[in-house]
Amino acid sequence: MKRFFAFLCTFLILSSAALFAQESDENDDSVFAVDYRLNEPGDQYIKLGLMVTFPLNFGGEFPLYKEGQLNTGGAGYLGYHRFITSWLAAGVDVHFGYNPTIGENIFTYIPFIFNLTVQPSVWKFEFPVTVGAGFAMESYLNRTYFPGLIVNAQAGAFFRINPSWSFGLDGDFKYMPQWYSNSENNDYGLFASFSVAARYHF
């Protein structure tokens, strides 16, 4: 009888402990639930990059285009972007680019590009795809073409090292037409670029 009563008490105590433990787990899940995303609406980033620029429609061959009217050049760019949603951002980039010519002159351009970026992400990898349009100041010898239309498309891959910094690579394509009252002078430039870039997120 005494053994039965001791066994019953032990069973009841253990059952109560199990019951309270279950209730505690349920309470912990509801307090610490987190849905983490790399970017949230309102997040911003500043982007800085250096690129090699290839003139596609002036003759010559990859990679230096030495025999073309325009040769391989370079550019740097600086941009500001703000997320509208967790995957869509809007911003503006300014580039500073140059390409040497076959006659030992220099073609330079400074475009201001307003753009939209769609950025899917997997784990810490981000894949921005950007399209934009804007205007450019184009210079050659003592000649200037302003404002020149510029249409730009860009795709890249970035790795978020920490919440504030990401680094990656971009491929870029630019279309720069030049239109004149004398249509015989109408022309356009197609440029492809490859860049390394850093982004500061805040």
Added chain:
Amino acid sequence: MKLNIKKILKKSLFITAMSSSFLFFSCQDVIFASIRDEVRLTVAKVSGDITRIARFTADGKEYLYVSNGELWFKDVTQAASGTPTTAENSADYESTWQRTNIPTQRTVAVASDETYLYLLCKTHEIDEDLGEVPPSGYSLYCSTDASEWAAVTLKDADGNDVLSSLGGTGNYDTLKCLFSTNSVKTENRHAFINIAGKVFSLNGESGTLLTENDFGSTYIWLPAPDTPENHTSARGASFMDGKIYLTNHIAMTSNETKDAEADVIYYGSGSNIGYLLSGETTATENDLNLSTIESLAYTNGSIIVGTKSGIRKVSLSENKPNSVTSFADGSNAETALAAYYEVYNVISVDPAKAEGEGDLYATTIFEDTSSSTSATYEGLWAYFPGRNKWNRE
């Protein structure tokens, strides 16, 4: 509601102002189309500061001579007789300029008349105190074959040698003091030198000092005012109607060809092109919005103008300068001899040919240091119709 309208108006005004500023500051210069006309520049053979390009006839052949510290020449008989340079008559347009002997250390300028080639030279002596090698003296030589040289002696009215008056640091006036009519017809070539305001007509190993009595008959001053003070600043000459026209402007030419005498003289006055028609006594100047004119070359239907800001072409209407116009289709004149250069000399070998149909030569320098990474070449350029391009010589 009112607040919203105000905001909308402000934004609209801002957008309108930005758009207007774009239009106000817009520029539409031709860029890509011009880049497509460029050519790869050749390695230069005749480079440096070239003060003059002189025509010279010897042994029935026509030559061009340039001085850049040395003396270079090129046989242009074929082009001068009406056959411009093409790939068929010039292997890959390779430069055929040759260097010839000079009588002393360095040349300064070259000119010619019907018989002689004149060469202004300078010598240098080391100044060990200053650690410099400044010009120590100038001398003038003449030759009938550009091989054997004889010294030219010039004396003023008092019998004093005047060449010793040339000196200093080789300033601009010294470099341009030797000049000639540089006529296409050999018999119309006359050479002069201006030393400290004394103008000599060169005659081989001597020269004749021009006096005020000479002006008005054999020599005509252009443009007005025709004063003794202006005569002392003569730097250019041209030949028309049996007379020699002198001017204080560097750029002067005529529309003389190998088959026709001149009936118009052109000169550059600052940024204006002046012209005097045969039989008239008063010149007319047209402002064509050019940079300061340094040189002129007549071609059939146009004038090639060398300025402080590159090369330009001016169309002619009834032999009168009309307006700035474009070069031959596909020519790279304005991108090769671009605005960053001063075009000191330009010459048309056969002025009977239109621009784009005859050989042209020009020289470029840039004042002080280059204002552009693009303008880096001081020296001689040539245009050949066969390639329709300017390139270094």
